[in-house]
Structures are given as C-alpha cells and as structure tokens.
Amino acid sequence: MxxxxxxxxxxxxxxxSQASEARAFNATLREAGIDNPQEHFSEYTRINRSLWAAVERGEIAPNDLRVTRWERLVSKHELDADAQILAQRYVRGLGEEGxxxxxxxxxxxxxxxxxxxxxxxxxxxxxxxxxxxxxxxxxxxxxxxxxxxxxxxxxxxxxxxxxxxxxxxxxxxxxxxxxxxxxxxxxxxxxxxxxxxxxxxxxxxxxxxxxxxxxxxxxxxxxxxxxxxxx
Ligand SMILES: [Mg+2]
Missing domain, CATH: 3.40.50.1000 (HAD superfamily/HAD-like)
Structure with missing residues (x-):
C-alpha cells in the first residue's frame, strides 16, 4: 500500500544547507571585519555539528547553541569579535541564504x-x-x-x-x-x-x-x- x-x-x-551556511558564515565574519572567513569555517562546522549532536541526545536545547557555537569559535581561534553579535548576524544570514x-x-x-x-x-x-x-x-x-x-x-x-x-x-x-x-x-x-x-x-x-x-x-x-x- x-x-x-x-x-x-x-x-x-x-x-x-551547506551553501546556506557557507554564505552566511562568510558574510557574518566579513561584517565583523574578519577578512579570511574560510580559515575558520571547518572549525566552526566541527563545533556546530557537535552541538547539534548534543541537541539530538537531549542534552541541550536548540536555542542554547545559537550563541554557544560562536563563543567556542571566538575563544578557540582568538577572534576579535563579539559572539552575541556574530550569532545574531549569522542567524539572519541563514534565514536569508540558501x-x-x-x-x-x-x-x-x-x-x-x-x-x-x-x-x-x-x-x-x-x-x-x-x-x-x-x-x-x-x-x-x-x-x-x-x-x-x-x-x-x-x-x-x-x-x-x-x-x-x-x-x-x-x-x-x-x-x-x-x-x-x-x-x-x-x-x-x-x-x-x-x-x-x-x-x-x-x-x-x-x-x-x-x-x-x-x-x-x-x-x-x-x-x-x-x-x-x-x-
Ligand atoms: Mg537534515
């Protein structure tokens, strides 16, 4: 049947979503004055994947990763940027791109x-x-x-x-x-x-x-x- x-x-x-993420990521970092976004994308992707896996396991809520993924990237790559602002711009970009x-x-x-x-x-x-x-x-x-x-x-x-x-x-x-x-x-x-x-x-x-x-x-x-x- x-x-x-x-x-x-x-x-x-x-x-x-891959194109959506890549475009939004590049635009977000460029807007923050970081002109080599590609150098940070694979680390971001790793962080983002591990956080979504935690969502699937019920360990964190989806909204928890919104800023956390950016806090982790900023800290790991010592970026001169505000994670809250990056998170806000990225979310807007993800909605608009793809x-x-x-x-x-x-x-x-x-x-x-x-x-x-x-x-x-x-x-x-x-x-x-x-x-x-x-x-x-x-x-x-x-x-x-x-x-x-x-x-x-x-x-x-x-x-x-x-x-x-x-x-x-x-x-x-x-x-x-x-x-x-x-x-x-x-x-x-x-x-x-x-x-x-x-x-x-x-x-x-x-x-x-x-x-x-x-x-x-x-x-x-x-x-x-x-x-x-x-x-
Ligand atoms: Mg899917």
Whole structure:
C-alpha cells in the first residue's frame, strides 16, 4: 500500500544547507571585519555539528547553541569579535541564504497530490521560519514542526507525536519519514514506529540504524511513496 503521509526533514534534504551556511558564515565574519572567513569555517562546522549532536541526545536545547557555537569559535581561534553579535548576524544570514535543491519543487508538487506532507525539523525558529516563508514552503507542509519552537528534537518520539496529533493521527503503517540524517531522521522514525527513507545523495555507508528505503535523488521518492512498504 502506498504511503499517504510523509514527514520531511528540511536541512540537507530539501534545502542546500551547506551553501546556506557557507554564505552566511562568510558574510557574518566579513561584517565583523574578519577578512579570511574560510580559515575558520571547518572549525566552526566541527563545533556546530557537535552541538547539534548534543541537541539530538537531549542534552541541550536548540536555542542554547545559537550563541554557544560562536563563543567556542571566538575563544578557540582568538577572534576579535563579539559572539552575541556574530550569532545574531549569522542567524539572519541563514534565514536569508540558501535554496532548495534543484528538482525539489517538482517532487513536492507531485507528492502533495498523493499524500499529506509535514515538515519536522531540528532548527532555530527564527532561521527556519524565515526560510520557509522565503521559499514558499507553507503551501506544501501542514504542520510545520520546528524543534526550536516546540522544545523537543528528533530523534525523540515527542516531536513526532506533535506532528502526528496535528495530522489527525494517520495510520503509522502508511507514514514515511524522509531525511538525510541517520541519527535524527532515521533513528527518530524507528523510535516512533514508522517507515523511513534515507536520503543519501553521496551513497555513504550506513554504520547506524537501518532505514526501510534509501534514495540518492529526491525524484526517486515518488516511486517509493507509490509502492509503499513493498518497494
Ligand atoms: Mg537534515
């Protein structure tokens, strides 16, 4: 049976978050008078990843990392800059920068005729709301659940429960979670007891949880959804 409800991740699944982050990072540091932003980006990325991993483990709230990631970078690289100001500018830049991956709109147009679509994202409210409005994503997704707003993050079942309640409690057997992250999206779907589809564009090898389906291109999702759990 086909899937009739699809929960989507946003970052690195629909949205080119890598480009969004790189552009916002460069602009933020340049604005602060630091003219070699590239020299700091890999350390920032390391810090940011480890903080989001702590969010996934429920150790910190999403809003806690907003300034902390900048405090750590400023301290580690001895930057002459104010972490609060960097954090504010970066969050604004993240909201303003970045596009959907090519072909995403066509896939969403097609899927929205076949299934109810919801967005379940670990992120900061001010970043995600600005992106969602700018990219016109409200017309595809209802509900839109942002961890920074609801206070719980993937892979915890609570955030899936919130989405499910807003969807009117559809059949779990006909619901699919789609995302690029094994630790938040796939593990979260497994925790909640629904099928999962791992968006794995670089054909990485999974060392963690096993997804029900795996795709390398979002366009493959239309067939996965039509075939359902027998795909
Ligand atoms: Mg993601």
């Amino acid at each position: 086909a899937y009739t409800t699809i929960l989507f991740d946003l970052d690195h699944t629909l949205l080119d 596009d959907l991956y090519p072909g995403t709109v066509a896939v969403l147009d097609e899927l929205s005729t076949r299934a109810a679509l919801a967005l379940v994202t670990n992120g900061l409210a001010e970043v995600q709301r600005r992106r969602i409005a700018r990219l016109g994503l409200e017309r595809y997704f209802d509900p839109i659940v942002i961890s920074g707003e609801v206070g719980v993050s993937k892979p915890a079942v609570e955030i899936f429960e919130l989405a499910f309640r807003a969807l009117g409690r559809p059949a779990k057997t006909r619901t699919l979670m789609v995302g690029d992250s094994l630790t938040s999206d796939i593990q979260g779907g497994i925790n909640f007891g629904i099928d999962t589809c791992w968006y794995n564009p670089r054909s990485a090898t999974s060392t963690g949880p096993r997804s029900t389906h795996e795709i390398a291109d979002l366009s493959e999702l239309v067939e996965v959804v039509s075939n359902g759990d027998h795909g």
